[in-house]
Amino acid sequence: MDGDLGDFLRSRRARITPDEVGLPSHGRRRVPGLRREEVAQLAGVSVDYYIRLEQGRGPSVSDAVLDAIARVLRMDETEHAYLRTVARPRKEQQRRRPAAPRVRPGVQLLLDSMERVPAFILGRRMDILAWNALGDAVSGFSRMDPAVRNIPRQVFLDPAARDFYPEWHAVAAQTIANLRIDAGLHPDDRELCALVGELSLKNEDFRRLWADHQVAACAYGVKRVRHPVAGLLTLPYETLAVPSDPDQTIVAYTPEPGSETAERLALLGSWKATKAATIS
Incomplete structure (x- = not known):
């Protein structure tokens, strides 16, 4: 489904406060939670790279980057696995029409x-x-x-x-x-x-x-x-x-x-x- 990766990352950013990750929280903030540039900084990637990833325009992303983002956004095991799935959808399976389900x-x-x-x-x-x-x-x-x-x-x-x-x-x-x-x-x-x-x-x-x-x-x-x-x-x-x-x-x-x-x-x-x- 289009936009799932971006929506997911934005929702995870919104639930993490700057104080929780050791960042200053003073000043006016237009969005709840962490900003994109703050996630990028903490994950060790460029701001442009993270923005393109959140917009679904990024290149093939490595496990190391996804692991770092999951760590910054404090994802649990299920959320981490979901992040990997939506960041790298299996295109070859998407093109096949699934057969009608049958219980043996x-x-x-x-x-x-x-x-x-x-x-x-x-x-x-x-x-x-x-x-x-x-x-x-x-x-x-x-x-x-x-x-x-x-x-x-x-x-x-x-x-x-x-x-x-x-x-x-x-x-x-x-x-x-x-x-x-x-x-x-x-x-x-x-x-x-x-x-x-x-x-x-x-x-x-x-x-x-x-x-x-x-x-x-x-x-x-x-x-x-x-x-x-x-x-x-x-x-x-x-x-x-x-x-x-x-x-x-x-x-x-x-x-x-x-x-x-x-x-x-x-x-x-x-x-x-x-x-x-x-x-x-």
Whole structure:
């Protein structure tokens, strides 16, 4: 996506004060945080070089320069990796149209064998590609329109999302921070550009959070949901890469055995199975 590198660097500059890096802060400053020339000075590059880099007009940039900029702007590991990605996009991958995502039967079988654990698979753009029975019981994936079965759309466009996620603002920020990583890896993804454009147009919160340019991987954590049948569920989660399909990630909710949430999930699974048997 055009401008991602410049927007990202400007957002990182804005959060660092001169005092934090040992520079004088007196005098009138037109922008919050560090100036371009201050970043260049601290990173050991010319001002012109840094300006061209931030404007997306710079030459191929070395690891050493990116490492220095990341150090000056106090980036964490995820932000540092994102900087390298957007500074040197993989052009050869951008020209290829990605094949339609397909979950291998063996991976689906693995999901289905996880009977006590809600689990699902995310693909590019955080599309929901597959799930097991308990994952569906918790999140209702099978009831979603396949054309819009996507986590960002669900979080920002589904009116029920704010009730479903008691900590909706945290979930929304986390969703965008993770989507940013996908955008950095695939800057010319037309479907991703369309998704960002749609959500920016339809949701003010998405538009504001996307402009913040936060970057974070959702490798593990805890999510709380308010289920209409099971009630409040506290769901620790872990994510696992699918080695044969690098764009796919297994997300599994792993409540503590014997916990109230684990007991509620067991009841929810039984309720789901009984309902399915009645319908059939």
